[in-house]
Amino acid sequence: MLKQFGDEIWTADGPAVTAFLGFHYPTRMAVIRLSNGGLFIWSPIPLTEELRTEVAALGAVRHLVAPNSLHHLSIPDWKRAFPSAKVYAPPGLRQKRKDILFDNDLGNVPSPDWVDDLDQVLMTGNAITTEAVFFHIKSGTTLFVDLLQQFPAGWFSGWRALVARLDRMVAPEPSVPRKFRVAFTDRRAARAALERILAWPTQKVLMAHGTPVIADGKAFISRAFRWLS
Template sequence: MWQAFGPEIWIVGGPVVTAAAGFHYPTRMTVIRLGGSDLVIWSPVALTPQLRGEVEALGRVRYLVAPNSLHDSFIADWHRAFPTAQVLVAPGLRGKRPDLGFGADLGNAPVAGWAGEIEVEPVRGNRITTEVVAFHRPSGTVIFTDLLQQFPPGWFKGWRALVARLDLMVGDEPSVPRKFRVAFSDRRAARAALLRILAWRADKVIMAHGTPVTRGGHALLKRAFGWLGKW
């Protein structure tokens, strides 16, 4: 299901996937259309013929992005469908996926084709993954993947519901799961990255696993990352 999220940005829901220990996760990707109709596919979901046709109707798929090492499952399928697209990945993913024809690691240098439209910031220092966060300037939207989560009440059942609650995966608003908090071995690096993200002063927030935030995004991020220190 497609949802317009602002000028030249859409979110698209994909199928539910099963992760470790039988936890089920919804999937969501973000599609951004740059000037000139080039498309950025951020964290691609499973590609179907219908989805391919809908994407092609918007423009030319120019960039495929795996924003962390946990969201690379479908990117090879997309690259086979769109072989001229540039594959951009989070730092650390290159070693995991030598099968992919990489364009560049995100965050090492600005992406020339995104100037003035998309900025990125890698959040380093986490033992689970390095996540690249993006800011779509025309819509005022910051895009997270796994560092922010908010599953709806009742999504998990039985012992998984208890684990999800203890892990801060469910709550009144999006939060950083406890497993990611304790995995930050370099909180100074994380705090420096978050200061740069907060400087964007985003009004809206997208995440892969949670209800999108349509207003008050900057204040939400300050609350969600308050455990790193006062902002």
């Protein structure tokens, strides 16, 4: 189930989840092994016994990260399976999931636990959600969860296929869906975050819902967010 994506980073694809109006979304998570040997779990998918075994073989799960307030459903199961792991909340999720005991909040500064391995920035100014975007230094990978998406051709049918096309969910390469573009009510804040992201030496781009970009990642991000300038 785990696939190596780069140096000390693996991905796993999960089952499709149903969102608003019956839209089905493919899911993906990432596992990053930190310099201290601990594992950083990004956007965890439903936990199966196979996945649990494969992850545990890589090291001890230390950090469970929901990158935005929409990617949280599997956090409780992972916490039960790995009770010593710390759980991190993006802006807005503490209020939404009061049943989850969070250890820390995600901000614009990396935690001391992963500062040698990851940088991060909050993409603020969006009315739908505030997303924590991460950069994995060793593999040169920038990780987006919902701000960049691309669905396979034929994934949607009927009226949903039309909506997906209008929403830029099925563009030739991953792009920012139209609903998220409209929801950026504070573009100055978003541009400041984007400036930090574009300063990273990105080679690859990983997202929860879309085809990973495996080369020229920095140029790709610049194209994908050109509308924001």
